[in-house]
Amino acid sequence: MTSESSHQKQTRARIIEVAAELLTASSTGQISTREVCAAAGVKPPTLYHHFGDKDGLLHAVVADGFERYLARKRAVGTTGDVVTDFRRGWDMHVEFGVTHPALYNVMYGRPMARQDVPAAAVARTDLVATMRTLDDAGRLRLPVEVAADAVETAAVGVTLHLIRTDGTRDDPAAAIVRDAVIAAVIGPSRTYTDTPASPHLAATAAQVRDALPHGPVATLRASETALLRDWLDELATAAPTEGPERHRRPSPR
Known part of the structure; x- marks a missing residue:
């Protein structure tokens, strides 16, 4: 019974592997069950x-793809620097996509395919956890879930673009979008001193902040506007008694 179960598992794994290989080799991103059976010898x-x-097979391929993606992500590791780790994670994501174009297209180009895939949910949870870590460190410019949505949208969008245009991980577009996302999502590190903002400075900052319109401001870029608001918020909420150990203002939810 054990031998038969082991054989069944091996057969199932072999079919998934072959289907993934055929997807990767397919110029259209389409495969047939007939060619999968022929290639797998079943x-x-x-x-x-x-x-x-066929839909059940594609679902299994997507699940396997996300498990391989998570394993690759875990192998990247961390450096302790949030921006460096973000760059490494982004580059790994893009590299995985352009290396497995058809598989990635099924994973991210067909939203229904990853429904009820535990590894896909884990990938999302990991991304949110990364944003929460940045938020806890006072580096996140946006609410956690909004930041996660922005990062995922940009990473998936640029990867699908590179797949469509036969681009590579080193394509300038990937780096440009990555750095733009970093500027929009991650703020600078802060070193607090023993010199607090004066009540007058805090009041002036609050006045300027409240006078800012919603949306773009003059000729400032979106990332610059976000940074300006962040600075004004910090100054406006600074209490004269706060020093280097003060608590960071919580991000709005």
Whole structure:
């Protein structure tokens, strides 16, 4: 019984592996169950026994793809510097996509395909956790979930673009978008001193902040406007008794 179960698992894994390979080699991102069976050396009833139908097979391929993605992400590790780690994580994401274009397209180009895929949920949870770490460190410019949405949208968008244009991880577009996202999402590190903002300075900062319109300001870039608001918020809420150990103002939710 154990031997039969082991054989079944090996057969299932082999079919998933072959399907992923065929997807990667496909110029259209489409595969048929017939070619999967032929490449895996199994008969159609065997494939249907394990996956039900083609959609079930693609769901299994997506699950396997996200598990491989998470394993690759874990292997990158951390350096202790949040910006460096963000860059490394972004570059790994793009590299995974352009290296496995058809698989990535199924994983991220077809939202329904990753529904009920635990590893896909873990990938999202990891991203949110990264944003929360930045928020706890006082480096996040946006609410956690908004930041996670912005990062995922940009990373997936640029990766799908590179796949469509046969680009590579080193394509300038990937670095430009990555650095723009960093500027919009991650703020500078702060070193607090024993010299607090005076009540007059705090009041003036609050006045300027409240006078700023919503949306773009003059010729400032979006990232510059966000930074200006962040600075004014910090000055406006600074209490004269606060020093180097003061608590950071919580981000709005």
